[in-house]
Amino acid sequence: xxxxxxxxxxxxxxxxxxxxxxxxxxxxxxxxxxxxxxxxxxxxxxxxxxxxxxxxxxxxxxxxxxxxxxxxxxxxxxxxxxxxxxxxxxxxxxxxxxxxxxxxxxxxxxxxxxxxxxxxxxxxxxxxxxxxxxxxxxxxxxxxx
Numbered sequence: 001x002x003x004x005x006x007x008x009x010x011x012x013x014x015x016x017x018x019x020x021x022x023x024x025x026x027x028x029x030x031x032x033x034x035x036x037x038x039x040x041x042x043x044x045x046x047x048x049x050x051x052x053x054x055x056x057x058x059x060x061x062x063x064x065x066x067x068x069x070x071x072x073x074x075x076x077x078x079x080x081x082x083x084x085x086x087x088x089x090x091x092x093x094x095x096x097x098x099x100x101x102x103x104x105x106x107x108x109x110x111x112x113x114x115x116x117x118x119x120x121x122x123x124x125x126x127x128x129x130x131x132x133x134x135x136x137x138x139x140x141x142x143x144x145x
Contacts, residue, residue, distance in 0.1 A: 013038050013063065017096045020063075021104035021129050028065055029131065039063045045082050085113040087126060102132045 015024065027034050044066040071077040080087035087109040096104040107128040112119030 015063075017094075017106055017129070018098050018103070021096050021131060022098050025065075025104070025129055025131060039065055041065045043067075045069055045079070080109065085111055085119055085122075086116055087111055088116075088119075096129070096132075104129055104131050 024034060024039055028039075040063075042064045044064075069079040071079040080089075088111075089107055090110050091108050094106040094108075095102055096106060107130070109126045109128060111122045111124035111126070113122055114120055
């Protein structure tokens with residue numbers, strides 16, 4: 001994981017959905033340089049929540065890149081299980097537009113401790129972003145605050 005410990009006083013990272021998809025996620029997927037290294041790469045399935053921070057301040061939001069793991073090698077379903085529980089999708093995906101063009105989608109997930117179907121709902125919420133691509137394109141990575 002990249003190290004980012006020194007940020008200027010008063011620095012806040014609060015990007016819009018459009019910025020997360022069109023700038024950060026698009027550049028990450030294209031392996032292009034991102035001007036300021038504020039979003040870390042993590043393995044969500046093997047990571048404890050709340051372990052990514054910028055500077056020394058207490059934070060309630062974390063932004064990270066994580067590769068989407070497939071539940072089955074030849075399938076399309078996403079594996080959202082972790083060592084401590086699982087992420088469950090809730091509600092409908094939200095379309096993200098830039099200048100009237102669909103550029104991505106945001107999925108809301110809630111963390112449940114334990115194993116399905118008997119997990120205990122927690123207060124942890126994650127927004128998973130994905131680029132809107134043509135159906136024949138390879139699957140994409142996601143970014144989650």
